[in-house]
Amino acid sequence: MIKHKVYILNKKWLNSDVFSIECGPLKINPAPGQFLQIQVNNSFDPLLNRPISIADYSKNKVLMIIKVVGRGTKILSAKNKGEELIVFGPFGRRLKLRRKKSIIIAGGIGVAPLYFLARNLKKLRTDFTFVYGAKRPEDLILKQEIKKISSDTVFITESGSKKTGTALSVLNGMDLNDYEIGYACGPKAMLKELKAMNLKLPIYAFCEDFLGCGCGLCLGCAINYYGTYKRICEDGPVFELKGIEFND
Ligand SMILES: Cc1cc2nc3c(=O)[nH]c(=O)nc-3n(C[C@H](O)[C@H](O)[C@H](O)COP(=O)(O)OP(=O)(O)OC[C@H]3O[C@@H](n4cnc5c(N)ncnc54)[C@H](O)[C@@H]3O)c2cc1C
Ligand code: FES
Numbered sequence: 524m525i526k527h528k529v530y531i532l533n534k535k536w537l538n539s540d541v542f543s544i545e546c547g548p549l550k551i552n553p554a555p556g557q558f559l560q561i562q563v564n565n566s567f568d569p570l571l572n573r574p575i576s577i578a579d580y581s582k583n584k585v586l587m588i589i590k591v592v593g594r595g596t597k598i599l600s601a602k603n604k605g606e607e608l609i610v611f612g613p614f615g616r617r618l619k620l621r622r623k624k625s626i627i628i629a630g631g632i633g634v635a636p637l638y639f640l641a642r643n644l645k646k647l648r649t650d651f652t653f654v655y656g657a658k659r660p661e662d663l664i665l666k667q668e669i670k671k672i673s674s675d676t677v678f679i680t681e682s683g684s685k686k687t688g689t690a691l692s693v694l695n696g697m698d699l700n701d702y703e704i705g706y707a708c709g710p711k712a713m714l715k716e717l718k719a720m721n722l723k724l725p726i727y728a729f730c731e732d733f734l735g736c737g738c739g740l741c742l743g744c745a746i747n748y749y750g751t752y753k754r755i756c757e758d759g760p761v762f763e764l765k766g767i768e769f770n771d
Contacts, residue, residue, distance in 0.1 A: 524611050524612075524738050525611065525612065526609060526610075526611050527549055527551075527609070527610050527611070527612075528607060528608075528609055529546040529547055529548065529549050529585075529607070529608050529609075529610055530546065530547065530548075530605065530606070530607055530608070531544050531545070531546055531602060531603065531604050531605065531606050531608060532545045532546060532547055532584060532604065533545040533604060534602070534603055534604050537588065537664040537665070538661045538662060538664060539661070540590055540591045541588060541589065541590045541591070541632065541662075541664055542588075542589055542591075542600055543578070543586060543587065543588045543589070544586075544587050544589070544599075544602070544608075545584050545585070545586050546584065546585050546587070546608055546610070547582075547583050547584035547585065548583045548584070549580075549583055549584065549585050549610070550583055551580070551585075551612075551613055553577045553580050553585070553613045553617075553639075554617035554618055554620075554643070555577075555617075555618045555620065555636065555639050555640035555643050555761075556615050556616060556617060556618035556636065556640075556729060556759075556760060556761040557576075557577050557612070557613040557614065557615045557616075557617060558574050558575060558576045558577060558612065558613065558614055558615050558636070558760065559574070559575055559577065559585070559587065559610045559611065559612040559613060559614070560572035560573065560574050560575075560610065560611040560612055560614060560734075560737045561573050561574075561575055561587075561599060561608060561609075561610050562608070562609035562610070562611070563595045563598045563599055564598060569594055569595045569598075571595075571734070571735065571737075572611060572737060573595040573596065573599070574614070574731075574734050574737055574756070575587045575589055575635075576588075576635045576636035576639070576729075576731075577613065577636070577639050578635040578636065578638050578639050579638065579639050579642060580639070587635070588632070588634075588635040588638075588664070588665075590631075590632040611737075614737060614738060614756055614757075615756065615757075615759060615760050615761075616757075616758065616759065616760075616761065618640070618727070618761050620640075620643055620644060620647055620649070621649075621703075621704055622647055622648075622649050623649065623703035623704045624649070624650045624651070624701060624702050624703050624704075625644060625649060625650070625651040625652075625702060625703070625704045625705065625706060626651065626652050626654065626694075626699065626702045626704075626705045626706075626724075627640065627641055627651055627652070627653045627654065627673075627705070627706050627707075628654050628690050628691075628694065628705060628706070628707040628708075628709070628717065628726075629653070629654070629655040629656070629690060629707075629708055629709060630656050630657070630689070630690050630707075630708070630709020630710055630713040631656075631657055631658070631662065631709055631710060633707070633708030633709035633710070633713075633729065633731070634655055634657075634664065634665060634669075634708070635708075636708055636729050637653075637706060637708050637729065638665055638668070638669065640706055641653060641669065641672055641673060642672060645672040645673075650674040651673060651674055652673065652674060652675040652676070652677070652702070653669050653673040653675070653676045653677075654676075654677045654679075654690050654693050654694065655669065655676070655677070655678050655679070655690060656678075656679045656680065656681070656688070656689045656690030656691070656692075656693065656709075657680050657681075658680060658681050658682060659680055659681070659682050659683075660680050660682075660683050660684075662680070663678050663680065666678060677693050679692070679693050689713070690709065690713070691713065691716055691717060691720065694717075694720070694722075699722060699723070699724060700723075702724050703724060704724060704725055704726075704727070705722065705724050705725070705726035705727070706726070706727050706728075706729070706761075707726055707727070707728050707729070707764065708728070708729035708731070711732075711769065714728050714730070714764065714767070714769070715769045717764060718764050718765065718767065718769070725763060725765075726763070726764040726765070727761050727762070727763060727764065728761065728762055728763070728764040728767060729760055729761050730746065730755045730759050730760045730761070730762060730767070731755075731760065732744055732746075732755055734755065734756050736756070737756050738756060738757065739754055739756060739757030742754060744756050746759075746762070746767060746768070747767070747768035747770070748762055748766045748767055748768070749766040750768075
């Protein structure tokens with residue numbers, strides 16, 4: 524497990540409960556799907572490091588986008604530019620990118636790892652449509668950046684003033700025959716519903732769950748994948764959606 528001491532070079536609130544931090548110097552060569560484990564405090568409270576996806580990386584700087592949901596992310600949200608941070612990683616398998624017309628399906632904070640994927644697909648000059656759903660219009664972050672790099676975008680919210688719905692309701696109205704591959708990240712309920720839609724194209728799901736050790740030892744993050752147990756942290760976090768047996 525590689526430990527790095529980095530500094531917060533930039534911090535920005537993207538809405539009332541999501542912030543981004545750019546940290547460095549960090550000499551890694553990450554691929555989409557990979558994540559870092561952030562040490563929240565110098566003390567043992569909270570004990571476990573928190574997994575956060577790599578949302579972008581260039582020139583020895585990493586971008587992470589974090590939603591405040593509980594104690595650990597709240598403590599992280601109080602940190603400011605110039606502060607030191609201990610991070611471990613990168614963890615997770617490197618996703619092999621394919622030059623195939625893709626559809627990216629993001630729900631809520633699931634947009635973070637998919638933004639890094641999109642930036643990499645753009646570098647590969649691969650066409651993709653970015654469908655992004657969130658609860659409220661203010662929850663849709665990085666809209667301009669996503670528009671700039673995507674061949675096509677659809678943004679939708681559950682409580683917007685114009686067209687309302689979810690990322691999955693958007694898919695229902697689309698002709699997906701044009702796409703060869705899909706990538707999705709969002710709440711487990713979204714991934715379950717997406718699986719139940721039985722789309723013809725292969726979909727790769729970025730899974731997020733509670734991690735214990737975060738490095739393959741505790742089996743706390745095991746999921747049933749094509750009938751065998753796989754660890755989200757070590758074997759994933761990206762798996763083919765149709766092979767995942769979701770538990771409740
Ligand atoms: C591989 C991976 C990548 C991730 N990438 C990101 C990212 O880029 N940005 C981001 O904001 N978050 C990401 N997460 C989720 C993030 O790790 C958790 O939100 C964070 O650990 C919560 O810590 P906490 O101490 O604030 O919350 P806790 O106090 O531990 O929990 C507070 C509440 O949040 C819920 N919760 C906690 N963790 C999760 C989770 N993983 N999934 C669903 N609900 C949860 C709990 O049910 C609880 O109600 C990722 C998780 C994984 C496994
Ligand atoms: S979190 Fe321990 S094995 Fe994945």
